[in-house]
Amino acid sequence: MSQRVHIAVLPGDGIGPEVVQSALRVMRVVGDRDGFEVETGEHAFGGAAIDLTGEPFPASTKEACLNADAILLGAIGGPKWDGLDASRRPETGLLALRKALGAFANLRPVTVPDALAHLSVLPPDWVAGTDLLVVRELTGGIYFGEPRELGADEAFDTMRYSRLEIERIARVAFEQARQRSRRVTSVDKANVLASSKLWRSTVTKLHRSEYSDIALDHLYVDNAAMQIVRDPQAFDVILTANLFGDILSDLASTLAGSLGVLPSSSLGGATPLFEPVHGSAPDIAGRDEANPVAAILSAAMLLEELGFGSSAQSMRRAVDHVLAAGSLTRDLAPHGVSTSTFTDAVCTALEEASASSTLS
Numbered sequence: 001m002s003q004r005v006h007i008a009v010l011p012g013d014g015i016g017p018e019v020v021q022s023a024l025r026v027m028r029v030v031g032d033r034d035g036f037e038v039e040t041g042e043h044a045f046g047g048a049a050i051d052l053t054g055e056p057f058p059a060s061t062k063e064a065c066l067n068a069d070a071i072l073l074g075a076i077g078g079p080k081w082d083g084l085d086a087s088r089r090p091e092t093g094l095l096a097l098r099k100a101l102g103a104f105a106n107l108r109p110v111t112v113p114d115a116l117a118h119l120s121v122l123p124p125d126w127v128a129g130t131d132l133l134v135v136r137e138l139t140g141g142i143y144f145g146e147p148r149e150l151g152a153d154e155a156f157d158t159m160r161y162s163r164l165e166i167e168r169i170a171r172v173a174f175e176q177a178r179q180r181s182r183r184v185t186s187v188d189k190a191n192v193l194a195s196s197k198l199w200r201s202t203v204t205k206l207h208r209s210e211y212s213d214i215a216l217d218h219l220y221v222d223n224a225a226m227q228i229v230r231d232p233q234a235f236d237v238i239l240t241a242n243l244f245g246d247i248l249s250d251l252a253s254t255l256a257g258s259l260g261v262l263p264s265s266s267l268g269g270a271t272p273l274f275e276p277v278h279g280s281a282p283d284i285a286g287r288d289e290a291n292p293v294a295a296i297l298s299a300a301m302l303l304e305e306l307g308f309g310s311s312a313q314s315m316r317r318a319v320d321h322v323l324a325a326g327s328l329t330r331d332l333a334p335h336g337v338s339t340s341t342f343t344d345a346v347c348t349a350l351e352e353a354s355a356s357s358t359l360s
């Protein structure tokens with residue numbers, strides 16, 4: 001083994017540990033084949049960390065994350081911790097992790113493999129071939145803006161963006177578009193919100209000065225929600241703020257038939273972070289039922305980011321191969337296969353693909 005990747009693994013809660021385990025198994029198979037070693041350290045995070053240490057993001061976990069090549073996170077949260085006050089909830093740990101890393105760019109690719117098009121809530125020919133990327137600003141906007149206050153009869157939050165925050169996330173979207181179909185749709189609410197007016201003028205200016213090779217258009221967020229459902233294939237890169245991106249990426253996730261197949265990365269900070277879009281799914285936790293595709297594809301994004309592009313591509317091909325062969329977990333098929341059976345099939349597909357390329 002000539003190379004080694006060091007991953008801080010945060011399994012979290014509910015189905016988090018199950019899907020992370022699947023992703024690591026697949027990554028190790030591809031690592032053995034392609035000559036790199038996957039070295040992992042597991043760290044408490046979310047509800048599991050609250051049980052262990054009293055807080056969702058312990059200092060030791062933070063230190064491990066800052067010292068790793070990348071972070072693979074499962075999911076956090078669950079009813080057990082819902083009654084805690086806001087400062088000690090698992091979700092607070094997630095916001096603190098993102099802030100500690102400074103990971104300001106959240107990338108959420110939404111693709112609909114042919115094998116899943118018939119499972120979408122929309123007609124198959126509307127969604128087949130969908131391949132869009134939501135680039136969401138992650139460390140600013142209304143989720144972090146001050147002042148904020150919760151009073152007995154009145155409450156408020158602040159949606160605040162600086163020109164520099166908008167420029168750096170727009171740059172990520174334009175750079176991603178250069179590797180894809182060279183189209184960016186910037187989503188805002190510039191007809192109403194001051195922060196959106198600055199968003200639109202900043203994106204337009206940056207486009208003119210540095211990215212005129214990319215086709216740019218702008219949509220108001222309400223119209224964007226409608227267009228994503230009406231014509232998902234029309235989109236390439238969707239660039240948007242924290243709040244709008246949170247909502248639009250969940251909306252876009254319905255195109256693929258299940259939350260269980262959508263990966264994400266959070267970039268731009270001290271260490272890149274990779275995690276499925278879905279939550280901890282307490283309703284199916286511990287039953288070997290979870291769909292591990294989102295976690296496996298998150299691990300593929302991780303390898304791509306660390307420079308193992310062809311290994312990442314092999315992982316994606318193996319997942320597509322298994323889905324196309326009709327092996328679907330129970331979120332996608334009533335009598336579907338278990339998490340471990342699906343993972344076995346992906347590992348086998350990888351091994352068979354490498355055996356056949358050795359023979360040829």
Ligand code: NAD
Pocket residue numbers: 015019074075076077078079091094259260261275277278279280281282283284289290291292294331
């Ligand atoms: P969820 O994503 O956990 O589950 C929504 C529905 O999708 C459930 O029916 C679940 O069974 C199903 N589902 C999700 N992932 C699946 C998978 N991989 N395979 C099969 N089915 C899957 O969202 P929720 O129910 O709103 O939240 C549950 C908990 O997760 C809450 O505590 C919430 O705060 C937390 N949460 C965490 C994250 C995160 O860790 N990033 C994100 C969203 C929600």
